[in-house]
Amino acid sequence: MAATQRSAPSPPAPRRPGRPDTSDVLQQIMAVTDQSLDEAQARKHALNCHRMKPALFSVLCEIKEKTVVSICGIQDEDPPDAQLLRLDNMLLAEGVCRPEKRGRGGAVAGAGTATPGGCPNDNSIEHSDYRAKLSQIRQIYHSELEKYEQACREFTTHVTNLLQEQSRMRPVSPKEIERMVSAIHGKFSAIQMQLKQSTCEAVMTLRSRLLDARRKRRNFSKQATEVLNEYFYSHLNNPYPSEEAKEELARKGGITVSQVSNWFGNKRIRYKKNMGKFQEEATIYMGKTAADTTEVGVPGNHASCLSTPSSGSSGPFPLPSAGEAFLTLRTLTSLQPPPGGGCLQSQTQGSWQRSTPRPAIVSPAGDPGSINSSVSD
DNA sequence: TAATATGATTATGT
């Protein structure tokens, strides 16, 4: 820094007029090794006090810098930067890293449980346990982090002092000290990353244990299943509620739209897989809806061909009477015929259960007699 | 306690 006018280190130092030449000083330094210790101490002191010492020191520093940089400057670290960022974000999102404040509104609710069918109904009852454990983890995390940081600070000041001490007898530039400090920080941040990683793991485990909705499954209320089943069986030939219908069902049953979707997905597949098992339920609900006007609002959707029998019976199936309904239903569901001469153009009509799986239960040809045998699988 | 029912998730296809 100080020696600015120097163009090249190798040639003999350009002697400036009026200044004592540095080669003398160098000579003296070289001679130090030949001296006895006491003598050397004295000489060292004298050299330290020499008025050319700072300039010489900086020259030496620069020379060293040149050689060191070519060796150490290659390895620019920070490949795990992205990972560190991910960990930080996650800890932030989970509320582990939050700056000790109350404001925990958006972070957890927004980023954490973005899954559509996440944890809809019971949010705060089951989660108190989770919160307690989480705060425990947070506490440990912060205390460990604090420990690491303190150790890092102490070590850094120690090394800095040491280097400054040594800079009296060997060329140690401020830049070098800086590099050393950043190297120390790098090592400590590697340790911190391990801490963050294990904290993340702990949080994830906790999440999956206490927060995963699957583990705390609650059956729907009677009301909800009622509403859902009514819709399902009254739209048995097209059990695909529109978005509006889903919302309506969700509202009526006190569940979320995603839950309605889940329910219909499960219901369709399970009904199709083993229709025999659902016959009893079917008759119940089909009889129910025959008298009950549970019109789940279907303002302007596929009603084009479904609403045909609306005048006589509310359901999409021709249900003359409760007694007949059973047989009619069976023949319809097991043989899947198009309902009379109605609207055939819609493929959804009854084709949602096409590709009949390979249920040995569904007898090859409709044998309406053995109803119960098929049920008792 | 084993078997079954059930809500949710995941993989895959359209």
Added chain:
DNA sequence: ACATAATCATATTA
């Protein structure tokens, strides 16, 4: 984005 099929994990029942 939604549907299906398979699967997971819990709840309920026999």
